Amino acid sequence: xxxxxxxxxxxxxxxxxxxxxxxxxxxxxxxxxxxxxxxxxxxxxxxxxxxxxxxxxxxxxxxxxxxxxxxxxxxxxxxxxxxxxxxxxxxxxxxxxxxxxxxxxxxxxxxxxxx
Numbered sequence: 312x313x314x315x316x317x318x319x320x321x322x323x324x325x326x327x328x329x330x331x332x333x334x335x336x337x338x339x340x341x342x343x344x345x346x347x348x349x350x351x352x353x354x355x356x357x358x359x360x361x362x363x364x365x366x367x368x369x370x371x372x373x374x375x376x377x378x379x380x381x382x383x384x385x386x387x388x389x390x391x392x393x394x395x396x397x398x399x400x401x402x403x404x405x406x407x408x409x410x411x412x413x414x415x416x417x418x419x420x421x422x423x424x425x426x
Contacts, residue, residue, distance in 0.1 A: 319365025333360065333368045340364065343391040346382065347423075348375070350399045375399070376409050383412040390418045397424040 314332045316325040325332040337344075345361040356375050360368040372378040382393060393413055395403070400422040403410070410420045 314368055314370040316366060316368045324366065330370065333370065336366070336368060337388060340366065341387070341389065343389045345391050346393045348378065348393065348399065349396045350375075356399075375403065379409040380412060382418070383416050392419040392421055394421045394423045397422055 314325075314327045314330055315323065316332055316336050318324050325336060327333070340362055342363050347359045347361070349357045351357050351371075356372040356378060358370050358372055358378060379393075382388075382390065400420075413420050
C-alpha cells in the first residue's frame with residue numbers, strides 16, 4: 312500500500328512503501344485533516360488525506376474496516392471529518408459499528424456523492 316504525499320501545487324513531497332510517510336508528514340504538520348474514501352472498481356479503497364495548507368496524501372487500502380479502525384486509533388490526530396462516497400457509505404450502513412468507532416472519538420462521518 313504505497314503512499315504518495317503532494318503539496319498544493321501537486322509536487323511530490325514524499326513517497327513511501329507503507330504508511331510511514333503519512334505518519335511522518337502528520338508529525339511535522341499536525342493540523343485538522345479531512346479524509347476522503349472512495350471505493351475503486353478493483354475493490355480497493357482510495358483514501359486521500361487533506362491538510363488545510365494544501366498538502367495531500369494518497370494511499371490505497373484493501374479493507375475499509377481496517378481503515379476505519381486505524382483512523383479511530385489515531386489518538387493524537389485531529390481529524391475534522393471522514394467523508395465516504397455515497398455508494399460505499401450506503402453499503403456500509405450509516406449506523407455501522409465501525410462508523411460508531413469514529414463518532415465516539417468525535418470524528419464526524421459524512422456521505423458525499425462525488426462526480
